[in-house]
Amino acid sequence: MQVNENKEFQPLIVAFCCNWCSYAGADLSGTNRLNYPTNVKIIRVPCSCRVNPMFILRAFQRGADGVILCGCHPGDCHYTSGNYFTRRRMTLLFSMLDFLGIERDRTRVEWVSAAEGAKFAATMNEFTEAVRKLGPNRRLEDLRCRKQ
Amino acid sequence: MQRIGVFVCHCGTNIAATVDVKAVAEALGHEPGVVISQDYQYMCSESGQNLVKDAIKEHDLGGVVICSCSPRMHENTFRKAAASAGLNPYLVEIANIREQCSWIHKDIATATEKAIILGKAAIAKVHLNTPLTSMESPVVKRALVIGGGIAGIQTALDIAEAGFDVDIVEKQPTIGGKMAQIDKTFPTLDCAACILTPKMVEASQNEHITIHSFSEVEDVKGFVGNFTVKIRKKARYVDETKCTGCGLCTEKCPMKKVPNEFNMGLDNRSAVYIPFAQAVPKVATIDPNYCMMLKNGKCGVCSKVCSVGAIDYKQQDRIIEEKYGAIVVATGFNPIKLDKYDEFAYNQCPDVVTSLELERLMNAAGPNGGTLLRPSDKTHPHTIVFVQCVGSRCDDSKGKPYCSKICCMYTAKHAMLIREKYPDTEVYVFYIDVRTPGKNFDEFYRRAVEQYNVHYIKGMVGKVTPKSDGKIGVQASDLLSNEQLHIDADMVVLAVAIEPDKTARPLATMLTTQMDTNDFFTEAHPKLRPVESATAGIFLSGACQGPKDIPETVAQGSAAAAKAIGLLCKNSITCNPCTAHSNELMCNGCSSCEKVCPYGAITYIDKEFRMPDRTTAIRRVASVNPAVCQGCGACTVACPSGAMDLSGFSNSQIMAEVDAICK
Ligand SMILES: Cc1cc2nc3c(=O)[nH]c(=O)nc-3n(C[C@H](O)[C@H](O)[C@H](O)COP(=O)(O)OP(=O)(O)OC[C@H]3O[C@@H](n4cnc5c(N)ncnc54)[C@H](O)[C@@H]3O)c2cc1C
Ligand code: FES
Numbered sequence: 001m002q003v004n005e006n007k008e009f010q011p012l013i014v015a016f017c018c019n020w021c022s023y024a025g026a027d028l029s030g031t032n033r034l035n036y037p038t039n040v041k042i043i044r045v046p047c048s049c050r051v052n053p054m055f056i057l058r059a060f061q062r063g064a065d066g067v068i069l070c071g072c073h074p075g076d077c078h079y080t081s082g083n084y085f086t087r088r089r090m091t092l093l094f095s096m097l098d099f100l101g102i103e104r105d106r107t108r109v110e111w112v113s114a115a116e117g118a119k120f121a122a123t124m125n126e127f128t129e130a131v132r133k134l135g136p137n138r139r140l141e142d143l144r145c146r147k148q
Numbered sequence: 149m150q151r152i153g154v155f156v157c158h159c160g161t162n163i164a165a166t167v168d169v170k171a172v173a174e175a176l177g178h179e180p181g182v183v184i185s186q187d188y189q190y191m192c193s194e195s196g197q198n199l200v201k202d203a204i205k206e207h208d209l210g211g212v213v214i215c216s217c218s219p220r221m222h223e224n225t226f227r228k229a230a231a232s233a234g235l236n237p238y239l240v241e242i243a244n245i246r247e248q249c250s251w252i253h254k255d256i257a258t259a260t261e262k263a264i265i266l267g268k269a270a271i272a273k274v275h276l277n278t279p280l281t282s283m284e285s286p287v288v289k290r291a292l293v294i295g296g297g298i299a300g301i302q303t304a305l306d307i308a309e310a311g312f313d314v315d316i317v318e319k320q321p322t323i324g325g326k327m328a329q330i331d332k333t334f335p336t337l338d339c340a341a342c343i344l345t346p347k348m349v350e351a352s353q354n355e356h357i358t359i360h361s362f363s364e365v366e367d368v369k370g371f372v373g374n375f376t377v378k379i380r381k382k383a384r385y386v387d388e389t390k391c392t393g394c395g396l397c398t399e400k401c402p403m404k405k406v407p408n409e410f411n412m413g414l415d416n417r418s419a420v421y422i423p424f425a426q427a428v429p430k431v432a433t434i435d436p437n438y439c440m441m442l443k444n445g446k447c448g449v450c451s452k453v454c455s456v457g458a459i460d461y462k463q464q465d466r467i468i469e470e471k472y473g474a475i476v477v478a479t480g481f482n483p484i485k486l487d488k489y490d491e492f493a494y495n496q497c498p499d500v501v502t503s504l505e506l507e508r509l510m511n512a513a514g515p516n517g518g519t520l521l522r523p524s525d526k527t528h529p530h531t532i533v534f535v536q537c538v539g540s541r542c543d544d545s546k547g548k549p550y551c552s553k554i555c556c557m558y559t560a561k562h563a564m565l566i567r568e569k570y571p572d573t574e575v576y577v578f579y580i581d582v583r584t585p586g587k588n589f590d591e592f593y594r595r596a597v598e599q600y601n602v603h604y605i606k607g608m609v610g611k612v613t614p615k616s617d618g619k620i621g622v623q624a625s626d627l628l629s630n631e632q633l634h635i636d637a638d639m640v641v642l643a644v645a646i647e648p649d650k651t652a653r654p655l656a657t658m659l660t661t662q663m664d665t666n667d668f669f670t671e672a673h674p675k676l677r678p679v680e681s682a683t684a685g686i687f688l689s690g691a692c693q694g695p696k697d698i699p700e701t702v703a704q705g706s707a708a709a710a711k712a713i714g715l716l717c718k719n720s721i722t723c724n725p726c727t728a729h730s731n732e733l734m735c736n737g738c739s740s741c742e743k744v745c746p747y748g749a750i751t752y753i754d755k756e757f758r759m760p761d762r763t764t765a766i767r768r769v770a771s772v773n774p775a776v777c778q779g780c781g782a783c784t785v786a787c788p789s790g791a792m793d794l795s796g797f798s799n800s801q802i803m804a805e806v807d808a809i810c811k
Contacts, residue, residue, distance in 0.1 A: 014809055027218045030247030038253050038262040041809045042244070043269070044219070046726065046797055049744075050781030055802055062810030079780035080662060080682070080746045089785065121252070145810075 011065035011131040013040045015124070016055070018048045020078035021113045022070030028117030036124035040068075047071070048109075049082035053093045056107070060097075060140040066106045066131035070120070073111040083111070101139040105130045149181045150210035150239075150275050153203045154267065157191035157216035159246055166250040168260040172215060176267045181275060183207050192222050200226065201233035211239045211274035215267050217246040236279035238725065238796060243270040265809055272808035276801045280725035285775040287373035287720060288473040291712050292317065294365055294655065297325020298344060298698060299690020300478035301351050302705030303712070307476075308356035310713045315358045315470060316351065317365055317379055319651065322427035323348055325480050329410065329504060331511040333698060334561040335592040341426065341513070348428040361429055364651070366467060368475070368658040369748070371776040372685030373721050375472045383463040385434035385442065386420075390458035393430030397450035397459065398422060406438045408515075412505040414523060415515035420450045420459075424513060434459070474685050474712040477669055478705065479655065481646040481691040484539050488546045492538065492642055497614040498523040500640040503555070506562055520566065522639055525618065529638035532566060533622045534559050534577040535609045539645035541580065548645045548666060553695035555643035556583045560596040562641065567600040576603045576635060578624055586697070605633070612640055646695055660747060661686050669693045679708040687711050726796030727777035728784060730770040733757075734791035737768035741783035741792050749776035750783060 017023040023044050029036065045051055048071025056067045069090060071083040086109065094107045108127055112120045156173045158164035169187045177185030184207050190196050191214060203209060212235065214226050219242040227237035245263040253259035291307050293300045296318030307314040316323060327333075328348075330340040351357050360379055367378040401418035408417040410424050419438040422430060432450075440447040441461055451459035483504055486494040494500045499522045501509065512518035522529050536559055539547035556579070563575045582604065584590040596602045606627045613621040615636070622635040648667040656663045661681040662670040669688050672680040679688055689708035690701040715721075730741070732755060742750040753771045756764050770792070772783075784792045784799065793799055 012810060014806060023218075024220060027220060027244075027247040030218075030249075030251035033251055035252055035254070038249075038255075038258040041262065041265060041269070042248050043802065043805050043809070044244075045781070045802065046794070047780040047782070049785060050794065050797055050802075052785045052799065052802075054799070055806055058803055059806050059810055062807055064806075064810050078682075079778055079782070080660070082746075082780045082782050085744060085782050085785070 009132055009135060011039055011128060011136070012063060013066045013068065013124075013128055013131060014059045014064045015040050015042045016045050016048070016051045016067070016069045017042050018050075018071045018078070018082075019044055019046050021072035021076065022048070022120070024114035025070070025112040025116045025120040028114065029121040030117075032117045034117060034121035036121045037128045039128050040124045047077060047079050047082035048086040049077075049079070051086065053089065056093065057140065060102060060137060061142045062145050063137070063141050065134075065137045066108075066127060068108045068110060068123070068127050070110050070112045070123075073113055076113065102137065103134055105134055106137060151183045151208055152179075152181045152211040152213060152271060152274060153200070153207060153209045154179075154182055154185040154213045154215065154271065155191055155200055155203075156185070156187040156267075157196070157214065158187065158189050159217060160190065163216070163246050163250040166253055166256055166259045167245055167263045168256060171260050172245070172263045172267060175264045176213075176215070176271065179268060179271050181211075182271065183209070191216050192225055197225070197229040200229050204230060204233040204235050209235060211241070211277060213241050213243060213267060213270045213274055215243040215245045215263065215270070218242075218244045218248070238280040239274065239277050241270040241274040241277065243267045268811070269805040269808040272804035273801045276798065276804055278795070280795055282725045283723045283774055284720040285371075285373055285723055287716060287718050288375075288471045289716050290314065290470070290472050291474045291476060291716060292375070292377055292470070292472040293476045293478055293689075295325070295478035295480055295690070295692065296320075296323030296359065296361070297478060297480040297690060297701075298327045298347070299480065299692075299701045299705040300325070300476070301347050302702045303476045303478060303689045303709045304351055304357050305347065305354065306706050306709030307712055307716070308354045310716075311356070312713065312716045313356050313358070315360060315472070317360045317363050319362070319364050320423070321362045321384065321431070321433040322423045322429070323351065323359060323361060324428070326504070327698060328424065329412075329507055329511075331507045331514075332561065332565060334557045335586070335588045337561070337565070345426040348426065352428045359429060361431075362433060365655060365658065371747070371773075373473045373715070373718075374775070375475055375685065377470055377472055377475070379468050379470065381466040381468060383436075383465050384431070385436070385439070385459065385461055385463045386432045387458045387460050387463075388429065388431050390456045391431040392456060393422060393427075393432070395422060395432070396453050396455075397432055400449050400453045402447065402449060403438050403440055406435060411508045411515050412502070414505060414508055432458075474687065474715045475659065476687045476689050476708050476712055477655065477659070477661070477681070477692055478689040479649045479652050479692040481695065482649055483644045484548065484647050486538070486642070486644060489538065491611050492535065492609070492640070493612045493614055493620070494642065497612075497620060499529075499614075499620060499638065500612060500642065503558055503562065503641055503643050506641050510562075510565060520570065527638075528570070529573060531574045531635065531637045532576070532639045532641060533609070533635055533637040534563060534575070534641045534643065536577065536579045536643045537645075538642040548647060550666060550695070551583065552645045553583070554646070554697045557586070557589060557592070557697065559641075559643050560584075560593045560602075563602040564596045564600050567602060574603070576605060576637075578605050578607050578609050580606070580608070586699075607633070646691070648692055652692060659683060659686050679704055679711055685715060723775050724779055725774075726779040726794065727774045728772045728779065728781065728792055728794050729774075730772060730787075731791045731793070732769045734789050735769040736789055736791075737770065738788065740786045740788060741770055744782040744786045746780070746782070747776050747778055749773050749778075
């Protein structure tokens, strides 16, 4: 989280991308020079199903304002079924987070194929805007972790 | 704390134009553990790599971070460079500051800031990297081909030609598949048996090929290079090693009223049978559903007439276990069932037949010795109506959404053959579109229209009604002239859609390969890897992957063989070392991980533990086979006790990246 004076709020977005589709999709949006905000920082994971809910909680605890998880389209997971696990796990996690006060718009799962560079960029633009509208996440943030 | 080197690449101006690389190198130089931080024009170049190698040696680095293009580009390059300088290649991490930073951002200040954060995340991760070594797993030099149609035969012959042993598992008593039932083949009209049966014989005589006919795959374990397969050799009540295929038993068998499946049920066979004269292996099989000896212990004629004593009523299914390095799936196709198509009166009227039945009716070895006669009254048909796309290209739930691809061509073939042999017969073909791409295919179809005067009518057949005078009323619309047509036909032939074999889905589950919604096997890449499945070591051949004619099937069969040979040529394969492993002290043996593993890589072992009170206890714990594990990480999240972790992407590593980004 970062609020510059007279400037709009700059949310911190953590994006987990599976190596086979979404990370490649993110690379493609770079290759095609499609812009999305610097707020998004990508972490590469082998498959979307590698993302432990702990990682997402940790991100919010450490001050992330939004977390997005990208994987291959259903049926296309490099490991056959990983993204189905992701879909179910994240449905549960996000509804629990919503209950805790982490708004739905701060969390998202998106399927991005290696060919969808444009979709990746568009998704990141949209998501950043949505989180920007919500303002800083203070719910789960651990104040002891906050930047001085 | 590791001694870490950071290397920031300019990539010419690709990175340097939007990221202040010097500032990045400077900032990362202050990170804990970093002993050297440098920038360079082209890090991936020879001299750039040397820079990294020299630094590893000079500064005794225990970890390397390269801030450059995507790891998908050059991760391997830098891993190799590190390895050649004596550093474990898995102690290298890449921060992607080109595709995911400089190329997408315009503002130098914020892009530089982001690049520094990405660098920090990579440094945080590399601190926790551990040296990993790739395992070598040996390759069993033997292949399995499942399905003995033309696809499977071609694949097996090609693999054998390269000098490797190959087994064919065929569920029917003979190999040959659909092609053995076909009469003549488009577009050349040469007889199918004349080109197929020599290949069948070649397969049976090849010293490298073993044919397990009347057998099915029961279980598949293992992984690329090292599959263990259980094959059920179904009881045929005849000793294969003794039977000479003389056929005396089939002649003498008193039970002669068994529908002959090879002739599509158009005539009968005996309870002990050889599917057709050129069957391979030419061995009799007893059908236990009809054999009176097996049903109620009365008969035994075949055993009495058999001069070599091959009949064995006590024979049981046998399970054999074999090891293979590669598996080729060639399970082919079947025409769909027509239960849902009452409008074509297929089940009411024997003179409404499918195209495959027509193949048998026209075949010299078929039920009528090659004379085309109506199944109902054995008279010669004078008007024949062909209906195309029955069940193909349907948008309703009755049929299949896809084009079955071969029907246009074989219908043209049928029409032409009939007009050639019986010029007094009128032939109508109702079509939606005629699709004839393929070498000499359109010429072939045009010949049917122009030279043989087959009446092609664009339109749909609405209803087929058997009449009391033996004729069949066909109601159809002619879309081009917008007229309703009524034709009194003697026979109606339905070009029915084809679908994968029913056993394909359970087989796919055993093989952990993927299928599309129509149960065709899915190739690893629709364009670039058309004969490999996504599962390593499993290849696809023939119509099991999608509708195909014989030339395409053979081409794919050979291609699958080439891929399998490529694998069998290797003595061992290198496995990805980024695999899961369980902390046995934390594991409570709950099976959660085993259930989510798509590869069956996790098994349970009983392990002895020393307890604090100096006793020993035996506990069930998860154990991952690193050669099978592909490293997706599904199990790491499923594990309720946090015992499962993934090398290369461990919980602590990803957590450290999250922390570094959120700092
Ligand atoms: C009516 C008709 C006419 C045709 N005419 C022509 C033509 O003129 N020219 C042309 O080029 N093509 C023609 N074709 C297409 C041709 O038949 C196919 O291209 C070809 O047979 C495909 O071969 P295959 O080996 O892939 O499949 P199949 O011939 O179906 O062989 C598959 C084999 O695998 C076996 N099998 C299935 N499942 C298992 C299992 N689980 N375990 C063990 N074994 C199994 C089956 O018993 C079968 O023997 C025609 C098709 C039809 C229906
Ligand atoms: S590999 Fe992309 S979601 Fe599994």
